[in-house]
Amino acid sequence: MKARVYVSLKNGVLDPQGKAISHSLHGLGFDEVLDVRQGKTIDLDLADMDRESAEAEVEKMCQQLLANTVIENYSIELLD
Amino acid sequence: MKAAVIVFPGSNCDRDLKVALTQSMGREPTMVWHGDSELPDTDLIAIPGGFSYGDYLRSGAMAANSPIMREVVKKAQGGTPVLAICNGFQVATETGMLPGALLRNARQKFVCRDVDLLITAENERFVGGFEPGEVVRFPVAHHDGNFYADEDKLNELEAEGQIAFKYATVSGDLTDEANPNGSLNNIAGIYNKAGNVLGLMPHPERLISKELGGTDGKRFFDHLVNSIG
Numbered sequence A: 001m002k003a004r005v006y007v008s009l010k011n012g013v014l015d016p017q018g019k020a021i022s023h024s025l026h027g028l029g030f031d032e033v034l035d036v037r038q039g040k041t042i043d044l045d046l047a048d049m050d051r052e053s054a055e056a057e058v059e060k061m062c063q064q065l066l067a068n069t070v071i072e073n074y075s076i077e078l079l080d
Numbered sequence B: 001m002k003a004a005v006i007v008f009p010g011s012n013c014d015r016d017l018k019v020a021l022t023q024s025m026g027r028e029p030t031m032v033w034h035g036d037s038e039l040p041d042t043d044l045i046a047i048p049g050g051f052s053y054g055d056y057l058r059s060g061a062m063a064a065n066s067p068i069m070r071e072v073v074k075k076a077q078g079g080t081p082v083l084a085i086c087n088g089f090q091v092a093t094e095t096g097m098l099p100g101a102l103l104r105n106a107r108q109k110f111v112c113r114d115v116d117l118l119i120t121a122e123n124e125r126f127v128g129g130f131e132p133g134e135v136v137r138f139p140v141a142h143h144d145g146n147f148y149a150d151e152d153k154l155n156e157l158e159a160e161g162q163i164a165f166k167y168a169t170v171s172g173d174l175t176d177e178a179n180p181n182g183s184l185n186n187i188a189g190i191y192n193k194a195g196n197v198l199g200l201m202p203h204p205e206r207l208i209s210k211e212l213g214g215t216d217g218k219r220f221f222d223h224l225v226n227s228i229g
Helices: A016-027 A051-066 B014-025 B067-077 B087-095 B151-159 B216-228
Strands: A002-009 A039-045 A072-079 B003-007 B030-033 B044-047 B082-085 B101-103 B111-119 B135-142 B146-148 B163-168 B187-191 B197-200
Touching (some): A002 A051, A039 A051, A051 A072, B003 B067, B067 B082, B082 B087, B087 B101, B111 B187, B146 B187, B163 B197
Parallel strands (some): B003 B030, B044 B082, B082 B197
Antiparallel strands (some): A002 A039, B101 B146, B111 B135, B163 B187, B187 B197
């Protein structure tokens, strides 16, 4: 079982890296870019288990370590 | 008085902290390795600056989950004073001992310079050696020092007198220019609700003698040691 976790800054939390990327894209002429928010993906390779337990376990991992819920949102995708 | 300095792989201000504490206490603190699961009998726990675990994932996130930090959190809940400087402040927020989080500096740059700080709240143990409203000078050296908390938490910190230091001009004005990292409300350091945990981004241990450019840090440690006794 493989799982992918997406972590991004919450709305309202300043994202200076996203801002810098946005400025660079404008510099390259991509004027259609209105805003950029960046984040990270974390790929997990898990032992065989059913989807429900995998989801519950990864949820716990996000709460305890992978994301800081004061400033970050996360979402979990299970990949077979 | 006895003190313990926590050392993580990647800590780099642990020895500066040792020098500062030794100078004020007249005896050396115990250096405690991150993998230890027991703290010595101590009257003060100090968490130093640096780049614990290479700042992997988020600054302080790995260190917050190290065996020794479970003990530190327990001692803090029991009332032991904790001084968390720079990376130590990041670690303390990651454990939940202190509210909020330290984000990447707003201008994306590592900032290394002396800053002026307004003593914002009274706390006899930590800042009783300074006059209320006094401006002190400590250096900062960080990339992730931009204090963030949501609006409700920020209002609570202000109302409860939990904001220890704010970045200010030398005359104590809270301007944007005096704020080196974009911290909300110019916040440089905060207390927990009980007032026994202080987290701050600036480094008092780096200004402890005239030869180093100033002695405000020595005043800070001298008072801390006296008040703990």
